[in-house]
Amino acid sequence: MTASLQPVTTAPGSGYRHELYPYAGGDEFVQGALRFIQDALEGGEAVVVAVPQDKASMLRAEIREDEAVRYVDTSRVAHRPGRLIDAWQGWIRKHVEEGRPVRGIGESPWDQVRSPAEAAELHYHEWLLNKAFAEGPAWWLLCPYNVAHGGSGLRDMARCHPEMRKDGRTMPCGDYDPQASYAFVPLTRPCDPYEEFTYTGGDLPALRGKITACAEEHGLSGRRLRELHLAATEVATNSIRHGGGHGVLRTWSEDGRLVCEFRDGGYIEDPLSGRVRPNPRQIGGRGLWLVHQLADLVEIRSSPDEGTTVRLHTELPG
Amino acid sequence: MRAPRTLTTLDEVDTGDHVCQVLDRTEDVIDRSRAFVADGALHGDKVVIVGPALQGGSEFAQLVLDPARLDVSLLAAVRREAANAGREGFRSLRVLHHVRPGCPAKQTGELLRSELELEEFAADTGSLVVCAYSGAGWDPSTLEQIACVHPHHLGSRAASTAFRVYRAGQRGWAVDGIVDSDGAVLFGTVLCTLLARTATVRLLCHALEFFDAAGMSALADAARHLPDRKVILEGTNETVRLAWELSGFAVPDIPVVMAP
Numbered sequence: 001m002t003a004s005l006q007p008v009t010t011a012p013g014s015g016y017r018h019e020l021y022p023y024a025g026g027d028e029f030v031q032g033a034l035r036f037i038q039d040a041l042e043g044g045e046a047v048v049v050a051v052p053q054d055k056a057s058m059l060r061a062e063i064r065e066d067e068a069v070r071y072v073d074t075s076r077v078a079h080r081p082g083r084l085i086d087a088w089q090g091w092i093r094k095h096v097e098e099g100r101p102v103r104g105i106g107e108s109p110w111d112q113v114r115s116p117a118e119a120a121e122l123h124y125h126e127w128l129l130n131k132a133f134a135e136g137p138a139w140w141l142l143c144p145y146n147v148a149h150g151g152s153g154l155r156d157m158a159r160c161h162p163e164m165r166k167d168g169r170t171m172p173c174g175d176y177d178p179q180a181s182y183a184f185v186p187l188t189r190p191c192d193p194y195e196e197f198t199y200t201g202g203d204l205p206a207l208r209g210k211i212t213a214c215a216e217e218h219g220l221s222g223r224r225l226r227e228l229h230l231a232a233t234e235v236a237t238n239s240i241r242h243g244g245g246h247g248v249l250r251t252w253s254e255d256g257r258l259v260c261e262f263r264d265g266g267y268i269e270d271p272l273s274g275r276v277r278p279n280p281r282q283i284g285g286r287g288l289w290l291v292h293q294l295a296d297l298v299e300i301r302s303s304p305d306e307g308t309t310v311r312l313h314t315e316l317p318g
Numbered sequence: 319m320r321a322p323r324t325l326t327t328l329d330e331v332d333t334g335d336h337v338c339q340v341l342d343r344t345e346d347v348i349d350r351s352r353a354f355v356a357d358g359a360l361h362g363d364k365v366v367i368v369g370p371a372l373q374g375g376s377e378f379a380q381l382v383l384d385p386a387r388l389d390v391s392l393l394a395a396v397r398r399e400a401a402n403a404g405r406e407g408f409r410s411l412r413v414l415h416h417v418r419p420g421c422p423a424k425q426t427g428e429l430l431r432s433e434l435e436l437e438e439f440a441a442d443t444g445s446l447v448v449c450a451y452s453g454a455g456w457d458p459s460t461l462e463q464i465a466c467v468h469p470h471h472l473g474s475r476a477a478s479t480a481f482r483v484y485r486a487g488q489r490g491w492a493v494d495g496i497v498d499s500d501g502a503v504l505f506g507t508v509l510c511t512l513l514a515r516t517a518t519v520r521l522l523c524h525a526l527e528f529f530d531a532a533g534m535s536a537l538a539d540a541a542r543h544l545p546d547r548k549v550i551l552e553g554t555n556e557t558v559r560l561a562w563e564l565s566g567f568a569v570p571d572i573p574v575v576m577a578p
Contacts, residue, residue, distance in 0.1 A: 226557040286531040
């Protein structure tokens, strides 16, 4: 990491601030988070805390929940990065509507991620937050990150945060380039053996049939299978309507998950597609939103040259 | 509840059926009518043939209702005939409707309205209605659209349809099959047609196999297409209800109720 540590002059409440807070150990986590909360309270700001349960307990022991400080339940979204932007929009909405400045503390359960794909998507989510809130309400999100995780994690996080907190001071993050496109981790190869099915208009029932056959082999049925059918249909419909009229489905299982991959020739220009809750009156634009809400994990890679690949991960029973 | 089914011959029809029959080019209207009249006599049914007046002296002349010459709507005319059949001691009314292509611009909407009225008529009165479409005179997509509001299909060229909407007694309308992006527009049109006739439409969805975002958008658009309307869906599974909420449609200005 090559962060150049210069003080940041942005005043609280004058735009979206997204700050990385690398810490070592529980004490440093509590110390940094508490200071952030206390600064907020002194300024009359509200704070939303969205951290794993064990971290929330440590903070609750120091500052209890009240009107100004709210600890939110992240269990429904913590492992589903595609749902987190909407979750944050919901968590801060009340304060924004009241016109009250708001801060957030958000930490993903990095030590409990279920797959490398989930970790990669959590990093991508951190990068997308800058785009999602660039035009939105002014608020300040602090993202604690335990340096003990090691590897490239801290560097990956630094690339997603315009600012970094060190020694109680906020500095610009040198690794963050607001103009750069996101450097995705390449998708893994499909696990053998995998099934392949080429689909076009009129093939949606057959596509669902292929998925059913594969899912039932792995004990997936009932509600979870219906949700996968719906998510898969939305992706395949996009292929047929916007991705050149056809696509290729591949299915396989890996590490206790069923993976359905869809490839087509289309291009998803807006990286926030499907991550923002649709307006009841908007026409269309619900397909990818439903996909993110129904699948356990969604990976999307799209470029004008190579088309679009969407992978839906569904956790298998048992 | 009436069970949808595909019939191989006219012998299998029963009272209360509303049958979509796609005729081959070789099938003769007079022959079809003659067989239909004979079956009616066999079962003690009063027979009515809806279609253009046949040439003078036709053996069916007194059985024919020509839509172009009716002083009331077709629905009112067959209702009157059904009432007469009861008074005259017949078991029920048996209607053979030779449907002719009309103005293409109005065709599908008018046909859907007419067929939904006949569907309700057949279900509510126990009359048998066979709608015969000459395959040569209709394009396949129109036939597919029309077929979706018939619970019973007849013939080697029976039109395939992803979903069907049909009368489920006084409880409302049953929907079965798949409503996805391929059929969403048609589903919306059927709903708008029903909502134009009644303020509250109750859809029984116990046999609805699949309902995607495009279908839900069509439902939402139809429900708010006219003021003071309401659509109640019964028998929806939890995935449909979840997707409806997630799609942002579960709001007061979209008058749709989703129930298990």
